[in-house]
Amino acid sequence: MKTGRRYAGQEQADALPGTPPQSRVWRVLGALASLKLSLVILAALGAGILTAYLSAAPATWALAAPLAAFALNLLAAVATNPVFRRKTPLLIFHLALIAVILLLAAGRLTYLKGQLELAEGEVFDGQLTQEESGPWHPRRLDVLRFSNEGFTISYAKGVRRGATRNRVAWAAPDGSVQHAVIGDQDPLVLSGYRFYTTHNKGFAPTFTWYASSGAAPVTGTVHLPAYPLHEHKQALEWTPPGGKTPLWVMLQFDEVILDPAKPSEFRLPSGHLIVVRAGEARYELKPGERVSLAEGVLEYNGLRVWMGYTVFYDFTLPWLLAACLLAVMSLAWHFRGKFFARPWDKPSTGTS
């Protein structure tokens, strides 16, 4: 009968038919394949996770070391333990576990996670405001383009964010323009890069800057701090292109956009002013108005919204899912076989 005790320890593995019983390599493998070692490793992995969880500093090694040991132990067991010859589902399950670990490692080496912001009408040009990536990440982001075509966000009473619907457009490989609505659980996927809307969004005044140096005029947006998160800090300091003196701009409006007392929608204020401070001087601008400053002329074009996105790249995602599903299916298969072989209330004829 198949009972647990027969496989306690891996000494029996030495006697696998067809191998020199005293081969050194085999003995080392046998020791490495020990099921008791597996227990130690599982406990070490648990401890490593707790360490990484509780410590403030990154503790990659607390996870990577037990995982590496885990993979070695498993590989040695698969190579030497005869139980895997007899129980195919169990073998598949453990191989799937190895695949998961290898895929996780591959994912860590090649992933990218970043952030970007686009005002309404702006086109993504490959620039991220923040990013982290694995050392072998194949950078193919620079050629990707999509535009933010505006969004709606509903809010429930109490300023609780509901559905985000962000219209985006991009050019398909055949040159045709594609449109989609993304948000909440629907990312935009371009060449394996997944773009997600975030709760990070706000107002973006648009300016044109005519430098007195004679350089060509530049039009751009200033992304004010996120709204409604920084509702009372709708101001920002920035320096016009080619200029030296920083300007301070503030968005001013009186109306309540997101009313805590009732459901509402994120939208532009119906009337507003832009306050600009340059040194001691203070100006108020409406859309279309301009002001002459020491280094050039600033024209205020109007107000738009901006959306913050996260981008995530990990080519292993579908493979990881496949490996996980394989693992769980083979596990079910293994237990099914085992349980059907003997009812629980019949005495086992084995050793235990």
Next chain:
Amino acid sequence: MAMDWEPLTLWVALVVYVLAGSLAIFGGVLRTRPEKAVLALLVLGLLLHTASIALRWERLGHGPYITMFEILLSNIWSLLAIYLLAYWRIPAIRPTAAVVMPILFVMMGWLLVTSPHEGHLPATYHTVWLFVHIGFGKVFLGCALVAVGISGVILLRGRRHAGNRFASLPDDSRLDELSFRFMAIALIFETLMLIAGAIWAQDAWGRYWAWDPLETWSFLTWLSLAFALHARVAYKVSPRTGAVMVMAVFVLAFLTFFGVPFVSTAPHKGAV
């Protein structure tokens, strides 16, 4: 004036559960087996409980998975439903109700002191993965609870003052076998729960795994379950030791399900 059926059905359900549990516990102490009555009461309680949940669902427009009250409300329901299934199908282990019901009583007491206010449904909850993830989780915990009931009998039977209580159940090694079969099924469903959760997290937050408190604790639970199953294969683990391992896994799972949301308010703190 219209009667408010939602709290009423819940109250009556809880009273019926307490009756069923008390009967089961006295049955254990007095060595009688009032099993038919316990079964009938549990079915009645579950029907009333179902009605109360359905009324709340109808009233709020979303299922019971947002607030602590709802998490307890729906888990008491699912734990009872799965335990009831085992109770009905495996008559030999019916006396385990004397172990299982007190655990549920604790949850019911907790439910009664928790505010039943309405929570806000986050935008990321409009997905089928919510139901898949939660559903698998509930089956996982339910199977673990059945194993805990069996393990509790193994441990109680070994005590000095136990006398011949629980003597009518199969011997320890068979109970041990059965409890680990439930743990094996629990492992399958916990694995499925983690997979579904990762798919949902990828869609909702752009990452499939980020070691948030719930993710961390649920993975530790998964590891502890793998550890228990392996320990049983690697050593000749006695039924008592096996029972202690089952209890330990359940405690970890229980803390993950109810402890982490309790201390961090949002089910996935920081990510919703």
